[in-house]
Amino acid sequence: PTVNFSDDNSLVTATLPTGESITVLLYGATVISWKDSSSTEKLWLSSAAKLDGTKPVRGGIPLVFPVFGPPPADHAQTSSLPQHGFARTSRWEFLGKSTSESSGDQQTGDLSVKLDFGLSSAADGLDPKGKAAWPFKFNLIYSVTLNRRDLTTSLVVTNDDERAFDCQVLMHTYLKVKDITNVTISGLDSSSYVDKVDAASTKTQSGEIRIEGETDRVYTADGPLTVSEGGKTLFTVTRDNLSNVVVWNPWVEKAKDMGDFEPKDGYKEMLCVEPGSVGGWQTLEKGDAFEGAQTIALGA
Template sequence: MGHSAAVWDFRAATEITKDWNGIDQVVLRTPQGASARVSLHGAQVTSWRNEHGEELLFTSSKTILKAPKAIRGGIPICFPQFGNCGSLELHGFARNRMWIVDENPPPLPANDSSGKSFVDLLLKSSEEDVKCWPFSFECRLRVSLTTKGDLTLISRIRNINGKPFSFSFAYHTYLLVSDISEIRIEGLETLDYLDNLSQKERFTEQGDAITFESEVDRVYLSSPNIIAVLDHERKRTYLIRKEGLPDVGKLFTI
């Protein structure tokens, strides 16, 4: 698909509105009724609904819904770090910055645009960012919704001035599920993980699936590219597919 066709696809299938704080958000829709909302505050997906209008992402009722405070829920973008280390704020600053719609994104494979409702967002390093993290970068994010309602996020980080830097990155996804005791995660069997409740001590997963009886805060290492989250009470299964991100981040019960 050529660039002009991709732009037409974007205009036909998206809408820019205001969120509860008056901040611009992009609404993606499919003909079947699925939708996703992406705030320019943090490039954060704050809602993802299937064709029946059922919400699939969790947002805490206790969150402070006011910029620049990060929203606790949806899919926060963690960059240039995941976790809390060094002088940077928790999970980096990208989730607390205002992004812009990228009107001239670099080309992506044609099949990433075909039949999808999507938006490209852009964050460039600011003087404020350079003070706490002295590197120049461009961070791009494409959020797309297929005609079947599948949600995809693709990120690309560009080094602007050539000064080498290292970073960590995560999609800190909050899935909306029923009673946590009804949840089962498959695909992490036999993997090593770092347990953040035990000073990041390394263990090996022994169960045939992950279930929850108490708080869990782990990072599973070198995980497979497909993981299933089964919600028995709602008879719903989330399939999480990934490329380029080797680990599966923290799993919480609160």
Template sequence: MAFSSLKSSMRCGARPCARAPAKAARRTVTVVASSVAELNEKYGIPGSVEFKDGKSGSPMVVLKHACGSSAEMYLYGACVTSWKQPSGDEILYVRPDAVFDKSKPISGGIPHCFPQFGPGPMQQHGFARNLDWTVSTTSADPNPDDKDPMVEVVLTESDYTLKMFPYKFKAVYCVSLHGEQLNCELRVINTDDKPFDFTAALHTYIEVLAIEKAKVTGLKGLTYLCKAKDPKTPETKVEDREEVTFSGYTDSVYLNSPSHVELEVGTGAAIALDSSGWEDTVVWNPHLTMKDCYQNFCCVENAKFGKPATVAPGESWSATVTLSVVDVTK
């Protein structure tokens, strides 16, 4: 869907995934569902939450808001691959080389990086993005007049994960629509008898009109790690630009970033990311290393990287982000 004409003024304020009991339809089941039919029977909410066979037959969940916005998330990797405005404009970007047959993580949308962001002792970006997550609950909560569709999925340890990350854990990911906004919340619970550390990120791909027109604002004065030359030994720099623009390969981790960051996409609109708990912001564009698509997207990622999270047994860590479309021409 073309993004060339998108401008929007928000009708609703930001709201993270609600933890209070739903006031309307809510479906919670403990039995693991395996087919789309079973998922719809146990968790589907007509007009708000629907499960479908996605590409390559991989199950996905579709959220629809009464205002006309929508979102799609594959259960494989708990990867949000679409977030559309009521106009039909797509905000996220999925790369043309993306595959959905579970042979590798989905390249685009909002993949997870957990329990490791970037390179390290385990596989790149950890394992959460290449495993099936399990649906735990859905709801469509009036707020106060429209139903906010929500899905919650969980990931726990397995023999596969314990070989890389020798701890028991429960990751809970909540995705919801509040009007035209997309809310994402990640909670990591330590179910082991010993503390563990981790790093994480939401690797958000956002569609832009052209990368040379894209601008990220809100980062001036921050210390950042420039990973463009060597991601394992990044250079430490200080950002002196009011607007971060793109003229070559970009891979920067901005430490202790503000809770509000915006990406101007080149159409008079910007995507605002309002977060809590994430602490850092990653800006990435592959430039000529991906000649077929680099001009069409920019990654602005919420991350927990500069200071890894430490979670004691029985404790948890959580972070949220609300994505909104704003008009920057006013």
């Protein structure tokens, strides 16, 4: 695998010998591109996304930490944070790459590449708004691993403070689809969810999910999810230690409201499936760590 930096050092791209590639922006450690061997893009990225560090990236995989959504007023520790926290608005450090032969693929000699990124409370790149609003000592290691058939993103949060802190973690993945009206999500049948577009009421999923309007739901469920289009499985998402999944599509009106969402009918070509731990809080005592990961496989 080859790993290259852009001239201004803002982006790192890793490419497998078989052609698959990922591009990660150091701002937010945001994965902004994932291509298969035929150079077909798998993640949706707004054509108006800001990639210059002035705004969280609209598309790709922004990282949500230490709070999901608008900070809840009744949770003092996070109440001054910006929506979705500061991980996505901080400049991360590239810690290095490692390559390995994918397990189980010895015969074909498939290679994988892992890129590691770090952000700590002492980092120069930490968003000053985050530092002021969340005064804990912490360390984050984010690993992005590309195989021929899948992409894994994994976050380790360590509490380096004397005090305990509460946090939430979420990987805000924007998957690319051709036509949202043909998309179904399965694997959440019978799971409970909070419906953010219906006064945050708690409901139970029945059958597959179809997106037919603005959708913003926080599911609680384990097990694999599949995203299919026209009956063909596009993605299989598995999770480690992330027991929530947010399913989000802004649809017509919300897409209009977002200045950085382009083209305006781009909601037809995207679907956010966001593994996270956001239903309550992960409370980490001094020295404790939390690790969560998602793997997005192409096909079944």
